[in-house]
Amino acid sequence: MPSTLPDGDPAPASGELPESALEGLGGRPFGFYVHVPFCVTRCGYCDFNTYTASELGPGASHADYAATAVTEIRRARAVLGDAVPQVETVFFGGGTPTLLPARDLVRILEAIDGEFGLAPGAEVTTEANPESVDPAGLEELRRGGFTRMSFGMQSAREHVLKVLDRHHTPGRAAQAVREARQAGFEHVNLDLIYSTPGESDDDWRASLAAAVEAGPDHVSAYSLIVEEGTRLAARIRRGELPMPDDDVAADRYLIADSMLAEAGFGWYEVSNWAVSDKSRCRHNMLYWTGGDWWGVGPGAHSHVGGTRWWNVKHPAAYAQRLADGVSPAHAREVLTPQDRAVERVMLELRLSDGFPVAEIERPVVAARALGDGLLDMEAFKRGRAVLTLRGRLLADALVRDLVG
Structure with missing residues (x-):
């Protein structure tokens, strides 16, 4: 289904x-x-x-x-x-x-x-x-x-x-x-x-x-x-x-x-x-990287300025709402500043450009990840937390540790 x-x-x-x-x-x-x-x-x-x-x-x-x-x-x-x-x-x-x-x-x-x-x-x-x-x-x-x-x-x-x-x-x-x-x-x-x-x-x-x-x-x-x-x-x-x-x-x-x-x-x-x-x-x-987008279509998700919403799921219900002149949105959530901060770490740390070291809220965890070979030492010295190859394999677990 x-x-x-x-x-x-x-x-x-x-x-x-x-x-x-x-x-x-x-x-x-x-x-x-x-x-x-x-x-x-x-x-x-x-x-x-x-x-x-x-x-x-x-x-x-x-x-x-x-x-x-x-x-x-x-x-x-x-x-x-x-x-x-x-x-x-x-x-x-x-x-x-x-x-x-x-x-x-x-x-x-x-x-x-x-x-x-x-x-x-x-x-x-x-x-x-x-x-x-x-x-x-x-x-x-x-x-x-x-x-x-x-x-x-x-x-x-x-x-x-x-x-x-x-x-x-x-x-x-x-x-x-x-x-x-x-x-x-x-x-x-x-x-x-x-x-x-x-x-x-x-x-x-x-x-x-x-x-x-x-x-x-x-x-x-x-x-x-x-x-x-x-x-x-x-x-x-x-x-x-x-x-x-x-x-x-x-x-x-x-x-x-x-x-x-x-x-x-x-x-x-x-x-x-x-x-x-x-x-x-x-x-x-x-x-x-935190941009805005509008999702068109049944079940599509959108995000604008920290508000996220999603449309009704079935194509028939979606079409009917629009025919009736009402929004097809099913529900939404307004992200808190903390929600947005956590999501930013989750997403940007997966990128080769990495995440700013100065903005990591749990530096002890970052230091341990550096010692464990999960973060690139040279990038870290330049102020960026960038995953090593081993770090990419363990990215989800590292993010969980970093955001607490």
């Missing part, structure tokens, strides 16, 4: 934000996330808010989705007023955004540009499954203002893809990268997943080699997380598949970092590598 929404305070039907959220609007980077909640089939490991045709039910459709999203974009403009800056990044995620016709994705982007204005050189990304694109669609996206493609490759081994319930053939992701390049996309990402049950070290090395050979300028690699309520979790519970092993995952991460570094990719966030600074995902950097 699709993911559940977190608890929170009721969101006003008007969508109005507290004054504290609007203070400083315009002085922080601003972006849009557009959630497209449609998939052909549900991958066994996925707990995202997505719907196949059989799950969608009445009241929502692919054909109407672009118009509904445009309605929310216009509401965003009314809520944020004139102080909002131009949009620096837009990210279409899902689901599979490219199940919509390219013209619909371009229509949504044009609405963002029309209401807010895209900043010169804005980054515009869409996720895609390799089998959901073709050369004509990619060319239309590029002409329409998209600048970056992100393909879900996951693995180059057929038996691993089968465990993940992925239905593209192993070589299709590389072909999609070539088609994106031919369409004029300078920036292309491949997503990989490691430590899938049944995957060997050699399988993982083969996936990394295939990803590098495909020619992207960015690679994301994530350890498989077994989420409750997914088909994968049920198979593991029944004993059909083993639970992923943390030590194996750590070994796979080391393999990834070594092979990607050898191929010219540098890590800039624990799970992300790029061939240059300009190849980094600017939209994710906006998330990780």
